[in-house]
Amino acid sequence: MEHEPVPIDADIDLHVPAERAELRPSPVPVLAAISAGGVCGALARYAVALMWPHDPGGFPWATLVINVTGCLLIGVLMVIVTEVATGRRLLRPFLGVGVLGGYTTFSTYAVEIHQTAAAGAPWTALAYLAGTLAGALPAVWAGSALTRALIVAKVPR
Numbered sequence: 001m002e003h004e005p006v007p008i009d010a011d012i013d014l015h016v017p018a019e020r021a022e023l024r025p026s027p028v029p030v031l032a033a034i035s036a037g038g039v040c041g042a043l044a045r046y047a048v049a050l051m052w053p054h055d056p057g058g059f060p061w062a063t064l065v066i067n068v069t070g071c072l073l074i075g076v077l078m079v080i081v082t083e084v085a086t087g088r089r090l091l092r093p094f095l096g097v098g099v100l101g102g103y104t105t106f107s108t109y110a111v112e113i114h115q116t117a118a119a120g121a122p123w124t125a126l127a128y129l130a131g132t133l134a135g136a137l138p139a140v141w142a143g144s145a146l147t148r149a150l151i152v153a154k155v156p157r
Contacts, residue, residue, distance in 0.1 A: 035098065049063070084151060
């Protein structure tokens with residue numbers, strides 16, 4: 001049996017499409033969560049890049065570390081939002097899209113590959129391209145596997 005949603009105002013007729021808008025959640029909280037998280041993530045990325053600068057043609061360690069650690073944290077987050085903290089509407093937009101989306105920077109990764117190769121270091125650029133992929137993909141898996149293992153270990157039997 002499907003229950004019909006209850007209107008907030010008694011004078012709303014849910015059979016009139018224009019009046020059903022009252023039941024739709026506002027996107028404003030989600031957009032605010034993403035924006036606030038994005039600021040936090042971008043500031044964290046900027047801080048790491050300031051602490052670990054690189055020369056043109058040199059290996060962009062800061063971006064590699066940012067992207068690999070961000071992928072690890074995305075693996076952790078996905079287990080948490082799907083298995084632990086379910087039903088938290090703003091958690092994934094804030095942490096996943098906002099913080100980790102602002103922290104990781106695969107667009108900078110692409111630009112740095114080009115810049116490194118253009119600076120006369122094609123082998124460094126190739127190593128950076130392969131190293132990021134070799135680190136980022138297993139990091140997502142490791143983050144989710146370790147988090148899941150910790151959750152199982154904490155659950156009383």
